[in-house]
Amino acid sequence: MTALLEVEGLVKHFVAERSIFGRPTAHVKAVDGVSFTVEAGKTLALVGESGCGKSTVSRLVLRLIEPDAGTVRFEGRDLGALNAEQLRAFRRDAQLIFQDPYASLNPRMTVAQILAEPLALHALVPSARRRERVEELLRLVGLEPRFARRYPHEFSGGQRQRIAIARALAVEPKLIICDEPVSALDVSIRSQILNLLRDLQDRLKLAYIFVSHDLAVVKHIADRVAVMNLGTIVETADVQTLFATPRHPYSRALLSAIPVPKPRAKRSRIVLEGELPSALNPPQGCRFHTRCPYVIARCRTEVPQLLADSAGHSTACHRTAELPPPESIVPSDGALSPVLEKLVAAFGVTAEGTGRAGVGQVETMPRA
Incomplete structure (x- = not known):
């Protein structure tokens, strides 16, 4: 199978100290020669201790920060050679789900505004159809359309993460980077989000880079695993x-x-x-x-x-x-x-547990 994403020799060193003349005197070697591939429709998990460089790799892949060396190719295109307009078009194909569902959503925007924003930025849906598309996205992640009028503070942590997933899906990406998307959630909710991610992957043929330190979660969702230690990959294999x-x-x-x-x-x-x-x-x-x-x-x-x-x-x-x-x-x-x-x-994966809230299953919320 052709690789969707190819990362080769990725390096990122952050300046930690400077001399009185402004010259760098110490560097944090966050990522130091990382290489891997991600196939279309598959999940690669990056695992390791906190501070090993997992999240930095995910941001380098999306060019949210610039690498010091190495190449990142998406569908054969070198992302380092893209201009501003081409990079903006690439944002449609690759999205990011953040770890904290509380901090990743704008508290001053309703759910409808949060989900409609990427549609407007990329001119994907005419303004007359955006409300309909927002309702489709909410149903896709297991939330009721009536939630579109509410603000993020009115939702539970699991529901906020569903909204964040819906926002990532709004532009119909091919690759989603999940930066510890369940670590801030209760154990009983994690399985619902994991099952939702798997169902969406099967349905939409998505590829994931799943950043996590929880190996029990990785065992459940990943196809391949890359183990990181101090900015380098020390082992890769199928799960x-x-x-x-x-x-x-x-x-x-x-x-x-x-x-x-x-x-x-x-x-x-x-x-x-x-x-x-x-x-x-x-x-x-x-x-x-x-x-x-x-x-x-x-x-x-x-x-x-x-x-x-x-x-x-x-x-x-x-x-x-x-x-x-x-x-x-x-x-x-x-x-x-x-x-x-x-x-x-x-954690609640089976029907005997807390239930599986996947695609098509609506999560209800008590009225205030």
């Missing part, structure tokens, strides 16, 4: 392969931290020790070596390359072939994947 056979020590530590709703289940939790490096001064060699339990001398001096096998499973580790099998690191009862499925079910 089933990564969860079943993680290769990088950092990926294994993240997976071992997933909560398991079985108090007596036997686990081999990996507790990372050592110094947590700073993006201001990342260590030489492998950036994970200060916390890696398998570190050798080579790790401290030589940067590992992200190498792929025949199945497309890429790992940036000098000792990939020498590490113990992942079965000894994930829960010993072999219940990692089923446990994650039960976690998702506990």
Whole structure:
């Protein structure tokens, strides 16, 4: 399948300190040589600890901030070479859903005004039909058309995120970047938003870049996963392969931290020790070596390359072939994947839980 988005060698360093003459003296290396592809209709998840560069990558892809190096190609076009008019046209094809549904909506605008704004900016719908289109968007995300006259403060967090999704869908994009869209929501609401995103993807053939630190959520929604550490990608694989056979020590530590709703289940939790490096001064060699339990001398001096096998499973580790099998690191009862499925079910995915509010299911709201 042809890649919709191709990112190669993306670099972004932010100036942290300047001399009295204004010259940069220290940089935060937020993104340092990131490469990946996203296929049409598929979901790539970017996972990692807070501060690893996930959100910065998403903004670089949309050219909300300019990269220092690297290329981003969308449908074969180099986004760095687009002029202002071409970049505005690109905004129709790629949209962003923010993490905070409270801060991402203008409190002085009604829902109808919020959803009609992108329609007017891109001249997609005549003014006479905008009200009809707004009602269609609300139904698409499971809200009643009568909500169009209300303001954001009159909605719950889950309903606000549905409005944010509707705003992203208004311009009929091909790619949506979801920057932790469920982390600010209650657990019972997360499953509804995740199911809505999946239903919309199946119906509209959307591609997602899903930024998250919640691996249980990633297991439910992603097709491929890219694990980031200190501005670099250390492992990429399809979601089933990564969860079943993680290769990088950092990926294994993240997976071992997933909560398991079985108090007596036997686990081999990996507790990372050592110094947590700073993006201001990342260590030489492998950036994970200060916390890696398998570190050798080579790790401290030589940067590992992200190498792929025949199945497309890429790992940036000098000792990939020498590490113990992942079965000894994930829960010993072999219940990692089923446990994650039960976690998702506990969030309300199944009919026995809080219900699945997907496309076509209207979410009601009590009257004030």
